[in-house]
Every structure is written in C-alpha cells, then in structure tokens.
Amino acid sequence: MRKAYVARQREALGRKSVAVLPVHYPKEILTAMDVLAVELWGPPGSPRGPEAGRLQTYVCAVVRNALAFMAGGHADVVDAALFPHTCDSVQGLATLVTDFGGWSKPSFVFQHPKGPTRASARKFLIAELRALAAWLGTLTGRPLDVEALRRAIRLHRAIDETKARVLARRERLPLSDRELYEALRRGEWLWPEEHLDELRELEGKLALDAPPRAGVPLMVTGYVPEPMALLDALDDAGAYVVRDDWAAVGRRVVVPRCAPDLDGDPFEALATLYYEAPECPTRSLDQEARTRRLLSLYDESGARGVIVHEPKFCEPEAFDVPAIKRAFAERGAPLLYLETELETELSGQTTTRLEAFVEMVGARRAA
Numbered sequence: 001m002r003k004a005y006v007a008r009q010r011e012a013l014g015r016k017s018v019a020v021l022p023v024h025y026p027k028e029i030l031t032a033m034d035v036l037a038v039e040l041w042g043p044p045g046s047p048r049g050p051e052a053g054r055l056q057t058y059v060c061a062v063v064r065n066a067l068a069f070m071a072g073g074h075a076d077v078v079d080a081a082l083f084p085h086t087c088d089s090v091q092g093l094a095t096l097v098t099d100f101g102g103w104s105k106p107s108f109v110f111q112h113p114k115g116p117t118r119a120s121a122r123k124f125l126i127a128e129l130r131a132l133a134a135w136l137g138t139l140t141g142r143p144l145d146v147e148a149l150r151r152a153i154r155l156h157r158a159i160d161e162t163k164a165r166v167l168a169r170r171e172r173l174p175l176s177d178r179e180l181y182e183a184l185r186r187g188e189w190l191w192p193e194e195h196l197d198e199l200r201e202l203e204g205k206l207a208l209d210a211p212p213r214a215g216v217p218l219m220v221t222g223y224v225p226e227p228m229a230l231l232d233a234l235d236d237a238g239a240y241v242v243r244d245d246w247a248a249v250g251r252r253v254v255v256p257r258c259a260p261d262l263d264g265d266p267f268e269a270l271a272t273l274y275y276e277a278p279e280c281p282t283r284s285l286d287q288e289a290r291t292r293r294l295l296s297l298y299d300e301s302g303a304r305g306v307i308v309h310e311p312k313f314c315e316p317e318a319f320d321v322p323a324i325k326r327a328f329a330e331r332g333a334p335l336l337y338l339e340t341e342l343e344t345e346l347s348g349q350t351t352t353r354l355e356a357f358v359e360m361v362g363a364r365r366a367a
C-alpha cells in the first residue's frame with residue numbers, strides 16, 4: 001500500500017520521497033520542500049533478505065530488518081534515505097546500506113545533539129537543520145522557501161495538537177486500540193495534510209458524553225507498538241492503553257510550554273520545538289526528567305499499571321529501564337517489563353504474561 005501511495009505521489013504530484021529511519025527528525029523541513037517522508041521502523045516480520053546476516057545477532061531487529069529491506073530493493077520506490085542519529089546502530093546502518101546493501105541513492109545523516117539545551121548545542125542543531133534543508137534542495141532542485149517552512153511548522157503544530165487531544169481523550173473513542181494506533185501510525189507515511197484531515201475525523205468520533213471505556217487502564221512506555229498484536233492481546237485480556245510513551249507515537253507529540261515564534265526565524269522555532277519535545281533516551285540522557293514525566297503521565301491518566309515495552313537489544317531504551325523500574329516500584333505501581341522481537345505476531349509466552357499482568361492489576365483495582 002505504501003509503495004503504491006509513494007508512486008502515486010510521484011506520478012500525480014511530482015513529489016519526491018525519502019525513507020526515514022527512526023526516530024526524531026524535522027519533518028517540517030521535508031514538508032516545506034514538498035518531500036514525502038516514509039518512515040522505516042524495520043519493517044516487522046522476518047528480514048526480507050540475507051543481508052540482515054551481515055550484522056551481529058545482538059543488533060536490534062529494527063536495523064537488521066532495515067538493512068535487509070533496503071538491500072533487497074524493497075525501498076527502491078523512494079528517492080533517498082535519511083538517517084537521524086538515533087543510536088550507534090542507525091548511524092552504522094547509514095554506511096552499511098551502501099557498503100553491503102548496494103544502496104546507491106542519496107543519503108543524509110541528521111546529527112541531532114543529545115543532552116540538555118546549551119547555546120553550543122542549539123547552534124549545532126540549527127546548523128544541522130540548515131544542512132538538511134540544503135541537502136533536500138539538491139535532491140529536489142529547489143531551494144527552501146522560508147515562508148513554506150513557516151506554513152509547514154504551523155501544519156505540523158496542528159497535527160500534534162490534534163493528536164494530543166485525541167490521545168488525551170482516547171477512552172471516549174468508539175475504537176479498539178489497534179484501530180486507533182493503525183490510524184495514528186498512518187502519519188508515518190501519509191502526506192501531512194491528509195493525515196491532519198484523518199486526525200480531525202478521528203477527533204470528531206470522540207463521544208465526550210459517553211462513559212469511559214470499560215477495562216483495566218494501563219500506561220505503556222517503550223519504542224514502537226510492534227507487534228500490533230500486543231494491542232489485541234491487551235484487548236482480549238480486558239485492558240487498554242490509557243496513555244502511551246512509545247517513541248514512535250505518544251513520545252513524538254510535542255506540546256510546547258510556550259508557543260515558538262513562528263513569525264521569526266523558522267529554524268529557531270524548530271530548535272525550540274526540538275528542546276520542548278518529551279524526554280526520549282535517543283535525544284537526552286536525563287533519566288530523572290524522563291521518570292518524572294512518566295510518573296506524572298501515570299498519575300494524570302488514571303492508569304493502574306505500567307508496561308515497559310522494548311525491542312530486544314535496544315541500547316538507548318535499555319539504559320533507562322532500571323531508573324523507570326525503580327521509580328514505579330517506589331510509587332507502588334505494578335510494572336511489567338516486556339521485551340519483544342520485531343515480529344508480526346506475539347509469542348504465546350508473551351500473551352500469557354500480559355494476561356497474568358492484567359489479571360493481577362484488575363484484582364488489585366477491585367480490592
């Protein structure tokens with residue numbers, strides 16, 4: 001479906017497209033330059049080619065699968081690839097796809113800074129944002145129009161604000177978690193204006209007068225809601241996700257404390273938004289701020305337990321796990337640590353663990 005969509009965008013609108021590896025990148029710049037972003041979270045399932053074997057088995061499946069996918073020609077419909085500096089594995093992939101995968105299309109590594117806001121880091125970030133715009137200018141043959149960037153920032157602000165409202169009131173949506181996440185994740189490849197239309201339609205389905213959804217409300221923090229069967233398993237066990245901090249979904253919704261100045265330099269506005277984004281171990285190393293945010297999400301959401309859901313061998317996410325476990329243990333909140341493969345189905349063992357956790361949380365709630 002994505003391939004056909006990308007091809008249609010090219011044929012009907014002359015729009016170029018870029019495969020984007022996880023997690024954080026300034027999509028506003030791509031939109032402003034009329035470039036479609038198509039995110040590549042693996043994809044899930046068995047690697048689509050033997051090149052995954054070129055990486056050690058202790059490298060995460062997101063990167064192993066992406067290497068096999070690109071090397072196998074499955075991403076050839078796009079015009080280029082963008083590698084944010086998420087972790088050493090994605091950084092390494094940027095060269096491996098060329099060296100081992102035969103990838104010959106243009107590539108760019110977006111080196112976003114890690115750590116707290118400092119004048120030097122902000123200056124570095126703005127230089128990286130400008131470099132990305134220049135690279136896209138070479139790809140499209142058109143320089144960046146600053147006014148188009150301002151419009152794109154406003155469009156993505158509207159997307160995030162709508163997403164935030166939908167996510168905050170998700171208990172009033174007449175949809176299963178799988179249906180909700182499938183709709184939200186279409187933003188990984190749809191043209192942003194179309195995605196905003198769909199989100200507004202979703203928001204229109206909110207039944208604010210209806211009673212909240214029945215079941216055990218849980219919070220999830222983790223990387224990406226894959227396998228999506230996890231959502232079905234929670235549903236079947238009588239639980240639902242009331243708040244999420246998945247890097248691919250809730251953690252990328254930016255609601256700044258004060259609105260950036262959209263009439264001034266748009267690169268400054270993008271830098272402000274970058275530092276206003278929720279704490280993520282792929283961008284910041286402040287575990288205290290991360291756990292503080294998670295506890296506050298937990299408290300305000302009414303969740304009765306938390307699932308820490310990570311892909312195997314994900315170093316950035318794994319660094320924070322002990323601090324998260326400690327913080328929730330001190331709060332007396334039930335926590336399930338779940339490490340999953342990037343598969344399309346959930347193992348029987350994982351399903352059983354989820355069922356047992358939901359049962360335990362439900363019993364505590366009833367007591």
Ligand code: SF4
Pocket residue numbers: 022060061062063086087088089090223282311313314315316317
């Ligand atoms: S899953 Fe973790 S290690 Fe793998 S690409 Fe993502 S951040 Fe990097």
